[in-house]
Amino acid sequence: MNPILYHPVTIGGLTVAGNLFLAPLAGYSDIAFRSLCADYGSSMSYSEMLSAEGFARGNKKTFGLLERADNESRFGVQIFSASPYAAAKAAAAICGLARPPELIDLNCGCPVPKVIKTGAGAALLKNPRLVYDMVKAITENSSLPVTVKIRSGWDAAAINYRETADAARAAGAALVCLHARTRAQGYTGAADWQHIADLKRACPVPVFGSGDVLDAPAAARMLAETGCDGLMFARGAIANPFIFRETRELLENGSLTPPTIQERFALGRRHLELAIQAKGEALACREMRKHFTAYTKGLPGGARLRAALVGASTREDYLRITDEYEKVNYE
Secondary structure, eight states, rough: OGGSSSOEETTTTTTEOOEEOOOOTTOOOHHHHHHHHHHHTOOOEEEEEEEHHHHHHHHHHHTTTTOOTTSSSEEEEEOSSSSSHHHHHHHHHHSSSOOOSSSEEEEEEOOOHHHHHHTTTGGGGHHHHHHHHHHHHHHOOOOSSSSEEEEEEESSOOOOOOOOOOOOHHTTTTTTEEEETTTTTTTTTOOOOOHHHHHHOSSOEEEEEEEEESHHHHHHHHHHHHOOOOEESSSSTTOOTHHHHHHHHHHSSSSSOOHHHHHHHHHHHHHHHHHHHHOOOHHHHHHHHHHHHHHHOOOHHHHHHHHHHHHHSSSSHEEEEEHHHHHHHHH
């Protein structure tokens, strides 16, 4: 592979050492998961998508989600809103934190109905002028670089990623990430990477790609085929922080070292411990059910293992279940 495909990226006045980012992932990219991804080589990670109105109102829970791990040297917060006023208030509040993030991202791509019905997320794709106003409100009230995450368009009849990106850039956006699906596709069908390649040729600020980057070979292909400046891993990183290490190895050395089953279990247990530290045992153990379900996907006897894991409610439950499985299958 071409080692030049892995490189630093400059976003406004910010330089990030690498170009492999963890995308905002609702329900997943909390402090525990982001910390694991940083350990395995993510260059920057984003918070879960957070309401600008929550910041504007001083909601303690919203601000609490900005706690960052000690190993997160680069961290961005993603906000959603359809109100330039709320976005401006949120930007000012975020910049006023004792330890602010390194950048603010505006979500212009979330296809979830409850977000779209507020006029936010992918609904902004229908109104590039509002995208301009939103980004302008953030840049004028922020000392941090501002980025946007967009989709190809509302549906196949309204492909307008160039117009949306132009509006964001004209308002001061320092990076555009394109998830190469339409809102109508949601997370189904194939991402059209040619949209990313086209936007990269047309856009003077860095362009990142997203969509169908589910493993290291796919990541290497996207970088090579589109010429994009970097990647945002989403579903490909769930229960798989190894993807950052593997992608860098593949880009720089032409080969990669897949994790062993024992490494996967060890990572799942570390994830559990970090989650308990951050949220307490009861909540962490409930939330870890979905993570362990993903960590054990594809294993022999995995259905029975997952059936046991979804009933786990304590640290001891998880350790006992996974220890017993490893002893039976891998000793």
